[in-house]
């Protein structure tokens with residue numbers, strides 16, 4: 208006589224199979240709905256290029272054009288780290304050498320005709336004045352980023368802190 212499975216076990220199996228079916232059909236339903244929503248949003252959102260279809264890519268922009276010598280960029284608020292007005296490709300910062308400080312440290316900055324890092328950069332986190340760049344300022348790009356002199360793609364009404372009164 209074949210060993211029949213206890214009734215409880217068979218029932219458990221049936222319940223499991225049904226649950227799996229329900230979950231699967233829920234997932235399928237959700238997928239259909241979300242495809243519908245995505246299509247609808249896709250029809251409403253238009254890219255900056257309008258309805259144009261791109262059939263070729265532009266050449267990569269020239270890195271040189273990132274530079275705007277003399278003057279630099281204005282600051283939007285008093286404590287803003289000034290933006291870097293020149294290209295920084297290849298300027299390495301390692302424990303042994305900080306290429307930025309070749310031009311921005313005192314007294315080398317005079318020869319490089321670069322602005323010296325401000326005195327705040329020679330003060331450590333306990334307020335102690337140092338003779339070399341503070342560890343908290345060592346990685347310049349934590350705070351300073353290069354900025355291209357590019358026109359904004361989208362018009363905006365941003366006002367800097369001196370314009371907001």
Ligand code: HEC
Nearest residue numbers: 276277279289290291292293295298307310320321347351
């Ligand atoms: C070869 C010399 C040289 C090196 C190396 C160099 N800079 Fe400069 N930097 C300059 C000169 C010169 C200026 C000012 C003239 C200009 O507008 O380009 C300047 C301007 C700046 C300014 C703008 C300051 C202001 O008040 O507007 C920042 C910020 C700056 N550099 C950060 C950096 C950082 C960060 C690095 C390293 C990733 C770096 N620089 C490496 C020469 C250098």
Ligand code: HEC
Nearest residue numbers: 286287288307311322323324325327344345346347349350
């Ligand atoms: C923790 C953020 C921070 C780091 C890191 C930092 N800076 Fe600055 N930097 C600032 C701020 C904020 C200012 C403007 C206020 C001031 O002068 O302290 C500034 C100002 C400057 C200026 C303009 C000085 C002036 O008198 O106009 C130069 C140049 C500069 N930083 C270069 C550097 C270089 C090079 C490094 C890396 C060795 C560096 N900074 C690291 C935040 C930082």
